[in-house]
Amino acid sequence: MDCRELEQFLYEHIPLSKAIGIQVQESNTERVVLSAPLNPNINHHSTVFGGSASAVAILAAWALLYIRLRQEGLHNRLVIQKNTMVYERPIADRFVASSTVGDPSAWQKFQEMFRRKHRARISITVTLQCNGERVAEMNGDFVALADPVS
């Protein structure tokens, strides 16, 4: 799934991604990088609203799992179960959210569990940066459920 395909998917199926002004900068099984501009996400302090930053981080995490599971041919429904976001600095410009699966063995276990139990959970870490400086981090727990429809 290339950047343009992912962007189109998000715009079509998750309309808030369009209101946020998300652009897909990188989209592969190693990482997904999304960016968003300040203006549609601004708050009354002229910095990025925490809810916008969270939403972009959640999408970056979800998209990475979606792309990985799709590549493995695992048909599923991906559901967010929990996320924790730490806001380290105010974000005063366009920002970037990069998701990774930190631990390769976690991915291996997740896949095995999904194939065996048709249900598995994994954590994804997303780092947010603005002008090259780290500004926030999110950890999200997602559950993949076997879904014959999708």
Next chain:
Amino acid sequence: MDCRELEQFLYEHIPLSKAIGIQVQESNTERVVLSAPLNPNINHHSTVFGGSASAVAILAAWALLYIRLRQEGLHNRLVIQKNTMVYERPIADRFVASSTVGDPSAWQKFQEMFRRKHRARISITVTLQCNGERVAEMNGDFVALADPVS
């Protein structure tokens, strides 16, 4: 700050709140209740996108603190430091986020600390419901910093 005033403030200063379709249902020092419709917040499973639910919860928490601090005449800059959201059930319709300061002694300590140190932290809990059923919970840590400008 009544419901209409808060709604206007959000629409004007945090434009994403308008894209989300937030409506203020209750706005006082005891609690803030915000609601949002499914459509602008929908995802590819026809349920509410987790990032939208998080954003509404963050706004409900922030607004309660804003209203309380304003009533106390404490001029400040309110910053979100951390939030944890647990998604308990899919949200398939209009949803409601209600924020409360659970512990009155925590509010007392927060105020005293703010007056003494010009900086204080407090946690706010937000419960999300859809059609009368609880669907998610958020805990958010906010820091108030003395700000002579605001």
